Amino acid sequence: MPDTVPATGLLAWSWLLIALPAAGAVVLLIGGRRTDRWGHLLGCATVVASFVLGLAATLQLAGLDSRSVSWNGYTFIKVGHLDVPFGILFDPLSAAFVLLITGVGSLIHIYSIGYMAHDPGRRRFFAYLNLFVAAMLLLVLGSNYVMLYVGWEGVGLASYLLIAFWYTRPAAATAAKKAFIMNRVGDVGLALAIFLMFAQLGTTSYAGVFGGVGTLAGGTVTAMGLLLLLGACGKSGQFPLQAWLPDAMEGPTPVSALIHAATMVTAGVYLIARSAPIYDQTPTARTVVLAVGALTLLIGAIAGCAYDDIKKVLAYSTVSQIGYMFLAVGLGPAGYVAGLAHLFGHGFFKAGLFLGAGSVMHAMNDEVNMRRFGGLWRRLPITFATFGLGYLALIGFPLLTGYWTKDAIVEATFDRGDWLGYALGAAAILGAGLTAFYMTRLMLMTFFGRPRWEEGVHPHEAPPVMTVPMVVLAVGSVTAGFLLVQAFPLDEWMAPVFGRPEEASHVVAPLSIGIALFVVMALGIVAAVLFVGRREVPVTAPARVSPVVRAARNGLYADTVNESVFMRPGQWLTRALVFFDNRGVDGAVNGMAATLGGSSSRLGRTQTGFVRTYALGMLGGAVLVAGALLAVTAG
Amino acid sequence: MTLTYYLVLAAILFTIGAVGVLVRRNAIVVFMCVELMLNSVNLTLVTFARATGTLDGQIMAFFVMVVAAAEVVVGLAIIMSIYRTRRSASVDDANLLKY
DSSP, rough: OOOEEEEEGGGGHHHHHHHHHHHHHHHHHHGGGTTTTTTHHHHHHHHHHHHHHHHHHHHHHHSSSOOOOEEEEEEEEETTTTTEEEEEEEEEHHHHHHHHHHHHHHHHHHHHHHHTOOTTTTHHHHHHHHHHHHHOOOOHBSHHHHHHHHHHHHHHHHHHHHHSSSSTTTHHHHHHHHHHHHHHHHHHHHHHHHHHHHHHOOBHHHHHHHHGGGGGGGHHHHHHHHHHHHHHHHHHTOOTTTTHHHHHGGGGGGHHEEEEESGGGGGHHHHHHHTHHHHTTTTTHHHHHHHHHHHHHHHHHHHHOOOOBBBHHHHHHHHHHHHHHHHHHTTTTTHHHHHHHHHHHHHHHHHHHHHHHHHHHHTTTTTOOGGGOOTTTTHHHHHHHHHHHHHHHHOOTTSOOOOOOOOHHHHHHHHSSHHHHHHHHHHHHHHHHHHHHHHHHHHHHHHHOOOOOOOTTTOOOHHHHHHHHHHHHHHHHHHHIIIIIISOHHHHHHHHHHHEEEEEEEOSSSSHHHHHHHHHHHHHHHHHHIIIIOOOOOOOOOOOOHHHHHHHTTTTGGHHHIIIIIHHHHHHHHHHOOOOOOOIIHHHHHHHHHHHHHHHHHHTTTTOOOOHHHHHHHHHHHHHHHHHHHHHHHO | TTTTHHHHHHHHHHHHHHHHHHHHBHHHHHHHHHHHHHHHHHHHHHHHHHHOOOOOOHHHHHHHHHHHHHHHHHHHHHHHHHHHHHHBBBBBOOOOOOO
């Protein structure tokens, strides 16, 4: 970490980045129906203003000698030794995220004006979107882990509200709850990691934690790394918490594009990249990150091959691509920049793909089943062109974004040089082939072949307010990789954060990796053309399929596993506890009361009312006392 | 010494009183038996006072007599009241105060 200097000039106003969208959300939520007519315009204006401000701040940051600027607002929490300021850390990492969030966010806000034009809740939609942007900016700009956690929970809330935006649909309400609960599982890990930092180091600020982490015992740092990873897995839809992300597609498509593809789900990658000094101390946790990334990229790719719902295929593709990013940041200094480059490139092309999918749904009366599409390229030329460019960028077509960023990840993986590096690199190459297969399948089923539309569907191209953001994102999809890797190298820009990695000595020549990736991509495309393109696509999914296809259609049984491993035992546990409470705790208390009541009413029977009985009792007692006295004095 | 005779007499009187309280039903007789027990105790107190040559036992005996007199007043009044309402002086008939 370089020396951090206090914010000056425009950077001292960096809190406005968060405040503007937050104010937009407050105005729209409190203003209610009065703001219905101009609410969407305000929602866009705040995010665009944030983008302009973020761009200006980034330019100022680029001109500084010490590219790490802090701004302290006020004391957020001060209890005993815990002192959490409301502080902002503006460094190359957060600056890049700010530009991604506000840039892609602005485009998707503008697109939403058209997409949600006929929805009665459009103003509420923009309020939630603004809330999300504010929380996400807080997440990446906070100067300590508590700020990050506040933003982390904020984006979780916004995600919940937006997945359940059409809350009258039972599927949407259920999906939102599922996302929220699975995120909570991860959040517990993040919270425990922050507790551990405070308990061991007495601080939660990035500077304090990263400065002191070297003095901690190895086991503590590993625990910290694994807990942070749990948090990252929850938010980023990584194994074993990946099942919520495909269901989150119940929300409106712009939400899928912004939150569940481009920005929020990459928060886990940000967390691990930001915590690089912690992971530098613990190779064990880093290896777990690698394993999680490699496993998830294969799970996502395999599941993506089998779904017929266009948004779910894209969602599993997101899971898979974030797996690549985890794989990269798990490699350590060699991979941070590669993973982040893929993250930013992915932000462009996946947002573009989702907006394209939204445009297709818009044209097809909200149909999502790809078996009901087909032949759309003639009717939706702009969508087809932008979607096609995003598709080529995603599968890593030479010289487009995915080619630059994914190649870098695979190269860095092989550069580990040990058997793990080869195994993970092979998994990454296999994943690239699967990516090419499922995306080509999606393209063929959606845009090519014979139309299989429902009766009465008349596809039409979306209005310019929707197509212009798609075109901009398509341009980004084509150029982002080249810009980030070649023209304005991201590793130069990120050097103040991660240091300058020494020139890696390549174990496998980059050229042969590039050729291998190209060959598997071509194989994936050819396989998709043979299996999907050359045949007639049945309107209903074939029921008689192999066990592999059936497993993939069920998301590799992630839900079943979660249900049988966590939900059922949880239910049994609560039932056992209820039984214990009713029979055990209540039984003991009620039993004691009944025993006392019964025995006292039985003892009451001795009160006969006959004076002479009492007299006999008194005499007996007196004799006993006298006998006892005699025994004591005599003995 | 004659001390033993007094104590034996007191013990006999106390036993008669105690047995009388336990076996007789007539309230007046029970009452007299109680008096008998009190006075047997008085006899013991006076005997020990005489034997030790102090006045403590005799003073205690006076206290017992005073209390017994007061008790007779209250007790006889209660017995009279019970007899008037129930036309019976049997202690077993006055057994309403129970569980």
